[in-house]
Amino acid sequence: MAEPIISISHLRKEFQGTRSTVEAIKDISIDVMPGEIYGIIGLSGAGKSTLVRCVNYLEKPTSGEVIFDGKKLSSLTPKELRAVRQEMGMIFQQFQLLEQRTALRNITFPLEIRGVKKNEAVKRARELLRIVELEDRENAYPSQLSGGQKQRVAIARALATNPKVLLCDEATSALDPNTTNSILGLLKKLNRDMGITVLVITHEMDVISQICDRVAIIDKGLIAEEGYVADIFMAPKTKIGRELILGDAIKEVKFSEGKYYRITFDGRQSQEPVISNIVLRAKSPVNIMYAQTRDVGGIARGQMVIQLPENEEQQREVLQYLRFAQIPFDEVDTVAGSEKQDTEETEE
Amino acid sequence: MNFDAAVWKMILTGIWETIFMVFGSTLIGYLLGLPLGVVLVVTRKGGVHPVPVLNTVLGFIINIFRSIPFIILLIMVMPFTRALVGTTLGAKAVIPPLVIASAPYIARVVESELAEVDNGVIEAAKSMGASDWQIIYKVLLPETKPSLILGAALVLTTVVGYSCMSGFIGGGGLGDIAIRYGYYRYQADIMLVTVAILIIIVQVIQESGNRISLKTDKRIR
Incomplete structure (x- = not known):
């Protein structure tokens, strides 16, 4: 049995409000295996967005551990943590592209951060634009792209540093059904061709059933049930x-x-x-x-x-x-x- | 007849002095105010690198400077000005008070512009492993460039006003001419001409700011 690429154990996350403390995640443990597409589904407020942000430590867990590729994230220095984040691409519901940069320069952004030489970065970005089928839009600004195209650029950007894992936070929730299908198809293709592990956060069962191998259903900060998508679809227990x-x-x-x-x-x-x-x-x-x-x-x-x-x-x-x-x-x-x-x- | 060659020469010198004062002090003001504005945004609660204590203290100091009416500030900083430039008269002498007045203002203007950047974009940059410093110079500043340019036009036009006020203490420039001729000598025509020139200067600055800002903004297509 292979080692999990992401291992979340007994994760808990509280947010200090002005009047009260909100426990967004109570106790969640998940193992994501290399090469799989793992889905996390829940209604809004279930804690799934907080959970994915704990995976790359955009949110620091209150307690519990996240182990990525054998590295305990809680024990890393800020510099080491930034290096780890370059091994985890992330895409978002609202794409979060830099509006003042072209598609090409959005994709070179994580490479610039890493200190890759400019012509190498541009070469890599063009290669990625080809993968996401946007090679003719390299000079377009985000405002000139459709939602689906923006998400494709965001995916290319997330892949620029050759990450081992792609985190998708409601990546298709702002898209229409056809565009959703094409983005899901792209994620599936990347998983198959590049072997990248994908962690999908969504509130839509369609997304889970279309691309995920395994799924965890999150409710009120806890895992309600977990297993193979086909099994859970046929016989949900909760x-x-x-x-x-x-x-x-x-x-x-x-x-x-x-x-x-x-x-x-x-x-x-x-x-x-x-x-x-x-x-x-x-x-x-x-x-x-x-x-x-x-x-x-x-x-x-x-x-x-x-x-x-x-x-x-x-x-x-x-x-x-x-x-x-x-x-x-x-x-x-x-x-x-x-x-x-x-x-x-x-x-x- | 008031408008002989000597008067026109004086007005031309005034224009030059005003432009020198305004652009010179705004430039130095930005060297101080821009980093201060960045610090204000970055260290605030929920910012890229929250340091609430520093943020509160800095905000408090900036507010103190912004509370002092410029005409009072002009007089208050005279000893400092003399020590720095050797005189309290003329265009050069007005630059220190203009910088002291404009830098805190610039800091606040820059702060509000940088705050426009969506938290999600900053989060995305963090997720790609960007350091705080990289977020500042690769995300916050470039993404708000059009607003920063508009803000600079706003600051420049405000400083034009300040620079004229300095005429009361013999600061040079068009304001000085307007005050000397219009207020002390009752020569309203010379005053009106200088005011007209000031209006043109402000219009040109604002219009250029608008155009450059629009041209650099890639959001609107």
Whole structure:
């Protein structure tokens, strides 16, 4: 087993406010392996942006350790820390390009910091512009570029020093869906071709399911669950996990009284007419509330929210059939059923 | 007739003296005020390198200098001026008080301009391993160049006003002429001409500042 490239252990981060202390991260431990794309997802305020800033020590953790490539960040001098940061590229939701520099000179910026000779830096920047497919825009200023182009320049800039890790803080959240897909495709390509480890912070399950190998779901400063994306997508164990996977669907559906179940498909059941069988089995119609397919790790996976018949006997029949057909399912926490105790939820 | 060759020569000398005083003292003022402004921004709470105590003390001292009315400052610094340039009369003698008045003002102007830089951009530079010093001269100053130029125009026009006030203590320049002829000799026409020239100087400075600033700004396309 290889050593993790980033090892976060028992990280805690408090912010001193004027009146009270906010505990943004309570206790988080994560190991990111070299070459993987690791996702951290959570709702806003879950502590994920603070977490990624602790990884390169833009925020100093209150306690706990971050070990990057065998180096304990807490024991480094400021100078050593700056050298370590050059091995970690970072991109941001708002791109954070230098507005008074051209695309090319934005990319040479981290090289100038490192003291690389100008013509070498320019050569490297042109090479990177080619990788992010913007070779014809080297003299454009950020104000002349679209959001997606700006993020491409930011990615090229983050890669200039040949980092081992790329940290992405909500890198696609300011982009439209098509641009998001092209940026995600680029990240995936960089991961595959250059072997760079990518740590992705997002609040969008689509981002996780499209490019991540593993994911940690963060809630209220703690890890709610962690594992392979495909596993968590098929069978989330926590309420927050289910909420994030259903995403906006839960808001689109108008739930009334009754029991709702989310069932997932991974393509294996295509021989079987699942819904028809449910109806035949329970001898009662089921109501499809919501259906969607997602690309999870390159495999199309579907999810569907169905409303079960009211009769309890019929409900049992449906669930029995789902178990028999090996179709993963879990109950949807609707407003009506939200007082239900959720045993798997993380301790407070 | 007031406007003979001697008067015009005097006005020309006045123009030259005013320009010498204003640009000379602003230049020296920036040598002091620009670093002070940088220190104010960098050491403030949430800044690139917070040193709250230094920031508060420096801010307090700057406020003291900015509280002194320029006409009083002119008189207060006379001994210092004499020690430095050997006289308290003429254009050269006005430069020390102008520098003392403009440097704290420049520091505040620069501070507010540098504060425009988005914290996210500074954070990005830090994430690339930039040192505090590199953030100052590769991010803060270049990113605010257009604002700094506009600010310099603002400072120059303010210093034009100050330099004229120095006419009351025999400071030379157009203000001195306007005060001597308009106030002491009731020759309003000479005063009006010098005021008109001052208006032109201020307009030219401001307009050049606007144009250069706009030209260097890459945000607007």
